[in-house]
Amino acid sequence: QILCLRPLVKEHLIYKCGNGEHFSLWFDPWLHGDSVHALYGHMVMFEAGLSKHARVKEVIRDGEWCWPQAPCDVVELQQRVRSIPISTAPDSIHWDKVGEVFSTASAFHGIRQRFLSVDWHDIVWHSRRIPKHAFSLWLALRGAHRTKDKLLAIGVVHSTDCAFLCGETETLQHLFFQCPFSSMVWREVLLMCNIVRPLLSWADEVLWMSTHARGSAFHHTMRRLAFAATVYHLWIERNRRCFKNVFLPYQEIIRLVKQDV
Structure with a gap:
């Protein structure tokens, strides 16, 4: 039952890319709220020539995005990541908005169904x-x-x-x-x-x-x-x-x- 809540929880998580050491290049939703795999499928990994276990840091060189030369999907991907700043700070995950501290209370209120208060x-x-x-x-x-x-x-x-x-x-x-x-x-x-x-x-x-x-x-x-x-x-x-x-x-x-x- 808890695992069924994963899609709902995902809507509240914000992945902020830093130095790329911790985020999966393909499967973590660091790309404007989506994962590369969700947007381009499994083929993009083959076209890029990178392991499915690759981290984001593997496409960063000297503080800039540096993707392998590859077909159009990877070229489009290069265009999409340009607006994502690179820093030396570690990768971080936030709840609802950047800088928001996660708490079980905020998670509960974020994912629970809301109903009108009853008279009793x-x-x-x-x-x-x-x-x-x-x-x-x-x-x-x-x-x-x-x-x-x-x-x-x-x-x-x-x-x-x-x-x-x-x-x-x-x-x-x-x-x-x-x-x-x-x-x-x-x-x-x-x-x-x-x-x-x-x-x-x-x-x-x-x-x-x-x-x-x-x-x-x-x-x-x-x-x-x-x-x-x-x-x-x-x-x-x-x-x-x-x-x-x-x-x-x-x-x-x-x-x-x-x-x-």
């Missing part, structure tokens, strides 16, 4: 977040949790019954917070945050939190933390029941949420 960004990736809670909430918001309805579709399980034994089909929307078990947990957590309102569908809960848990006020931070902690501990309890056959009462889940927040 601030309730997940805020400065007070608990990393494992934020990650679990992010998965839920992306619809990435492998609930039983998804697992049934790919043949992993034979039943979609909710792990909280309510008899309903386990979906993301059901787990958060339409299931009687999870709704009891979430209702109590809301009360601890001094929020008294009916429970909403998952999409509406996210919208409500995105609207009413913004900013740096203490009660907004508590709401964000409580929301993420509830999603995290409900998902952990669901997995605990599925894989370990261990069942905690809803009061214990509330205690764990309170302890973390």
